[in-house]
Amino acid sequence: MQTIKQTSPYVRKAVSTKRMMIDVLIALIPAVSFAIYRFGFDALIRIIVSLIVMIGLEAVAFGMMHKPAKSEKFSERLKSRYTDYTINNITAPAVSAIIFAMIIPSQLPIYAVVVGAAFGVIIVKMLFGGLGSNIFNIAAAGRIFIGLALTNMFAGAYVGIDFIAGGTALTTIRSGLLFPQALNSYSISDLFFGNIPGSMGEISALAILIGAAYLLIRKSADYRVMLSSTLTFVILMLLVGLKLYPDQAFTYVAYQLFAGGLLFGVVFMITDPVTSPVTRPGRWIYGLMVGALVVLIRLFGAYPEGFAFALLFSNMFVPLIDYPKWATNKIKPAFIIGYAVALILLGLVVFFGVGGVA
Numbered sequence: 001m002q003t004i005k006q007t008s009p010y011v012r013k014a015v016s017t018k019r020m021m022i023d024v025l026i027a028l029i030p031a032v033s034f035a036i037y038r039f040g041f042d043a044l045i046r047i048i049v050s051l052i053v054m055i056g057l058e059a060v061a062f063g064m065m066h067k068p069a070k071s072e073k074f075s076e077r078l079k080s081r082y083t084d085y086t087i088n089n090i091t092a093p094a095v096s097a098i099i100f101a102m103i104i105p106s107q108l109p110i111y112a113v114v115v116g117a118a119f120g121v122i123i124v125k126m127l128f129g130g131l132g133s134n135i136f137n138i139a140a141a142g143r144i145f146i147g148l149a150l151t152n153m154f155a156g157a158y159v160g161i162d163f164i165a166g167g168t169a170l171t172t173i174r175s176g177l178l179f180p181q182a183l184n185s186y187s188i189s190d191l192f193f194g195n196i197p198g199s200m201g202e203i204s205a206l207a208i209l210i211g212a213a214y215l216l217i218r219k220s221a222d223y224r225v226m227l228s229s230t231l232t233f234v235i236l237m238l239l240v241g242l243k244l245y246p247d248q249a250f251t252y253v254a255y256q257l258f259a260g261g262l263l264f265g266v267v268f269m270i271t272d273p274v275t276s277p278v279t280r281p282g283r284w285i286y287g288l289m290v291g292a293l294v295v296l297i298r299l300f301g302a303y304p305e306g307f308a309f310a311l312l313f314s315n316m317f318v319p320l321i322d323y324p325k326w327a328t329n330k331i332k333p334a335f336i337i338g339y340a341v342a343l344i345l346l347g348l349v350v351f352f353g354v355g356g357v358a
Contacts, residue, residue: 017132020273021091023220027211028098028268034207035200039106043200046113047101053117054097054138055090061126062089092131093121099268100139102201103261103308104146112153116142136315137275140265140308147308169196169259170304179245179252188251191258202261212267221271224280228287229266229294232343233257236295239351262294265307275315279329282321284339289314292346300353 035043062085069080100117120142125134146153169186186196194204201208215221237256241249257263270276270290277286290310297306321327 017088018086018091020220021088021095023215023218024095024268025091025098027214027220028095028102028201030207030210031102031201031204031264031268032098034194034204035102035106038194038203039200042106043101046104046106046108046110046200047098049110049113050097050101050117051094053114054093054100054121057118057121058089058093058126058130059085061122062130065126065130088131093125096120096125096138099201100142102264102268103139103143103199105198106200109153112146112150115150116146119145132274134274135318137269137272137308137311140269140311144308144312169198169255170298179255180248183251183255186255186259188254188258191255196259198259199261202264205258205263208263208267215267215271221267222273222276222283225270225276225283225287225290226266228284229270229291230257230287232288232291232346233262233295235343236292236347236350239347240295240299240354243351243354256298260298260305261307265290265311269307269311275318277318277321277327279322279327281329281331281335282318282327284331284335285321286314286318288339288342288346289317295346295350299350 032047035047059082063078063081066081066084068077071077071080097117100120101113104113104116120138124136124138124141125131128134169182169191190196192205194207196203212221212226216223216226234253234257237253238249241252245252270287277283290307293310293313294306297303297309301309303309
């Protein structure tokens with residue numbers, strides 16, 4: 001297979017960026033459909049607003065970044081700014097816009113949706129050069145920005161959803177409620193089928209897994225980064241479960257896996273070909289970093305979730321992972337040993353961090 005190097009994402013097969021983006025849009029249909037079914041017009045209007053803001057602002061910024069041709073007619077000068085404007089400049093922001101809408105609550109004020117979408121497309125994407133040049137995940141950055149800048153709006157967005165358990169299933173544990181008691185509020189089947197509160201596209205594991213299957217069958221998402229992040233998360237959480245809830249360790253892992261935004265992020269965000277490593281070993285390392293950071297944030301951080309933070313932090317290390325001096329596309333024995341050692345060390349940190357052998 002030959003690398004087609006034009007602008008990122010870089011692909012090693014005969015597939016266009018347009019096809020990849022369309023495949024992601026198709027894979028998002030189950031999650032989007034369930035969100036609209038569950039939250040109704042509230043979900044639909046926020047998806048539409050996000051699409052209009054991201055596609056519209058990217059189009060405006062694209063035109064401003066290109067010099068117009070010398071002409072006395074305004075229409076010809078304007079048209080010349082968009083000579084290189086392609087379908088990719090529509091599908092790419094559409095993907096980011098829908099993903100962004102899926103990781104916010106359905107009651108989030110429209111103003112906050114506009115601010116988050118605008119921040120993602122202008123600050124995170126266009127200021128870095130536009131399509132294929134951003135180093136941070138657009139949707140995650142927009143979500144984190146409004147989460148920090150407009151915290152009270154998020155608190156208000158969850159009011160009335162569940163007065164007993166809190167905003168999402170994960171807050172039942174972080175609020176001090178023991179895991180076995182949390183199961184009384186949300187069962188594993190509730191988590192799997194989406195009968196829980198939370199961000200619009202993250203609540204139904206079934207809908208997300210349908211999308212994942214489509215992406216993997218179409219080979220529009222790399223399985224390595226998905227498998228690495230999920231495997232790391234499961235192994236570390238299993239160690240926690242064996243220590244804290246030995247009789248329900250596997251149920252604890254399933255609860256943590258299906259609750260919150262991990263599953264959605266693993267399928268639709270960590271697989272972003274622009275912000276993830278190019279090499280095969282690099283994607284295993286990248287997945288390890290994201291999965292481990294989510295565990296550490298959930299267990300020891302100030303937030304019950306953590307995926308978006310973990311993803312953005314890991315994005316910063318992608319250039320280092322892909323550094324030509326040591327980057328390789330081959331899985332060597334030294335890499336396998338290093339990966340295993342890193343996983344073992346992380347396991348020890350987590351196990352002793354929750355009071356292991358005490």
